[in-house]
Amino acid sequence: MVTAMRKGILLGLAWVATILLAACGTTAPSSGEPAKSLILATTTSTQDSGLLDELLPVFTRESGWQVKTVAVGSGAAIELGRRGEADVLLVHSPAAEEKFVAEGGAGQRRLVMHNDFVLVGPPDDPAKIKGASSTDALKKVADAKAVFVSRGDESGTHSKEKDLWSKAGVTPGGNWYQSTGQGMGETLRVASEKGGYTLSDRATYLAQRDTLELEVLSEGDPGLLNVYHVIEMTTKAGDKVQPDGAKAFADWLVAEPAQRLIGEFGRAKYGQPLFTPDAGADESKLGL
Amino acid sequence: MDVLFDGLAGAVALLLSGDEESWSIIALTLRISLTATAIALLIGVPLGAVVALTRFPGRRVVLAAANTGMGMPPVVVGLFVTVLLWRSGPLGGLGLLYTPSAMVIAQGAIATPIVVALVAAALQQVDPDFLVQMRALGATPARALAALLGEARLPLLAGAMAAFGAVVSEVGAAQMVGGNLAGQTRVLTTAAVLATSRGEFPLAIAFGLILLLLAFGVNLALTLIQQRRVVPR
Numbered sequence: 001m002v003t004a005m006r007k008g009i010l011l012g013l014a015w016v017a018t019i020l021l022a023a024c025g026t027t028a029p030s031s032g033e034p035a036k037s038l039i040l041a042t043t044t045s046t047q048d049s050g051l052l053d054e055l056l057p058v059f060t061r062e063s064g065w066q067v068k069t070v071a072v073g074s075g076a077a078i079e080l081g082r083r084g085e086a087d088v089l090l091v092h093s094p095a096a097e098e099k100f101v102a103e104g105g106a107g108q109r110r111l112v113m114h115n116d117f118v119l120v121g122p123p124d125d126p127a128k129i130k131g132a133s134s135t136d137a138l139k140k141v142a143d144a145k146a147v148f149v150s151r152g153d154e155s156g157t158h159s160k161e162k163d164l165w166s167k168a169g170v171t172p173g174g175n176w177y178q179s180t181g182q183g184m185g186e187t188l189r190v191a192s193e194k195g196g197y198t199l200s201d202r203a204t205y206l207a208q209r210d211t212l213e214l215e216v217l218s219e220g221d222p223g224l225l226n227v228y229h230v231i232e233m234t235t236k237a238g239d240k241v242q243p244d245g246a247k248a249f250a251d252w253l254v255a256e257p258a259q260r261l262i263g264e265f266g267r268a269k270y271g272q273p274l275f276t277p278d279a280g281a282d283e284s285k286l287g288l
Numbered sequence: 289m290d291v292l293f294d295g296l297a298g299a300v301a302l303l304l305s306g307d308e309e310s311w312s313i314i315a316l317t318l319r320i321s322l323t324a325t326a327i328a329l330l331i332g333v334p335l336g337a338v339v340a341l342t343r344f345p346g347r348r349v350v351l352a353a354a355n356t357g358m359g360m361p362p363v364v365v366g367l368f369v370t371v372l373l374w375r376s377g378p379l380g381g382l383g384l385l386y387t388p389s390a391m392v393i394a395q396g397a398i399a400t401p402i403v404v405a406l407v408a409a410a411l412q413q414v415d416p417d418f419l420v421q422m423r424a425l426g427a428t429p430a431r432a433l434a435a436l437l438g439e440a441r442l443p444l445l446a447g448a449m450a451a452f453g454a455v456v457s458e459v460g461a462a463q464m465v466g467g468n469l470a471g472q473t474r475v476l477t478t479a480a481v482l483a484t485s486r487g488e489f490p491l492a493i494a495f496g497l498i499l500l501l502l503a504f505g506v507n508l509a510l511t512l513i514q515q516r517r518v519v520p521r
Binding site: 046050053068069070071083084085171182183184189210211212238240241 | 380
């Protein structure tokens, strides 16, 4: 009986191994796929706005590099870079980026584009923030204890929001301050359903405006710029990082054809471009 | 309400239009979840049979672990598999993260405990004298086991359906280990989540309805097999 069982187990194992091999066969990449692939860690705004869908196929066609996009908050994207789990980052959290680059694992960091943040809220504007500067607006929201929905996910938008609260001299907390821990799309939706205020990048807001009960109430001050940089990772972050892929992507992104695509993106659909290309511009002009 | 009708219309339109992207998402969903279910069956049926039919130290612990595993949150499985498959992780050298294979591994891990627990429960229900009789009639252990599995095929197929249902509908692990890459690892659930976060609700509902239809189709096929020889007398 014991030998029979042992035989049975061996048979079972052989069976599993065969199937695993077969499964790997069926899930192997199809033959037409480019062999080179790199991992881009980026923010939810570049994916939710649809910009990457526009850019990446062109890059793949021109360079032969296939791009695997991991769309997370800027905080998580930087963490993936730090661990060597991504080859190149496209992020918008300048203060955190500078600290990260100073650590030494990252290579070149270059300006790509900007758009701006807007404070959006319900059309009836219970805290009366319309037209106020961003910091005054936040003070009013806190004074009125009007619902404010925060990303709460250490994304670039969340760090910008925390930055604005501290400039406004308010420590937000209490029932009126709600944290979703989710991406921009979901957070806008929560704010819309709860009749609350939130800070959003303009691109994501415009892309979803039709389905939201939210209006832009405060915009345009220099503190609200949303600046994206591309950061190449190096093998100092991890020995499997592909600096050549990172360089190919970053070089392509700041070159003229891609910059033109960025500048055109959204113009047809929303009547205005969602991002302003900035490659090679002086950082100080953007208040950095 | 309009959005529900738009979603329904969208689902029909997507299916009829032969939109290549949607069809490839559907095909990938089926391929990944069926492969994961098959692997779970291949590992889970023998394991469940051993747990049900033999006595060994720690047997009840294995059974309790399998029962716990039935309720394991996919996102937790996804997190473990992601860390294992990271470039810096123990299996990083395979380069599997953000590929369909990674999704099969994660979904297989989700489905296996379900199969083990249900197979063990099913086989323990069969009359314990059955195996003894089969052996007495001169059947080899393998033959006897095959006959036993045939005897328990109703609950076994129910196990297969439960496993498939669990993996085809989960989004946490698929998102984390697959990355929802367009044309590579985007399945119906992650496509529905992306469409939702983009505010494209009719499209999200369309994907949801197609997912339901798909699950129904697979379960219908399995149910037909299950009930094939169950004829009312």
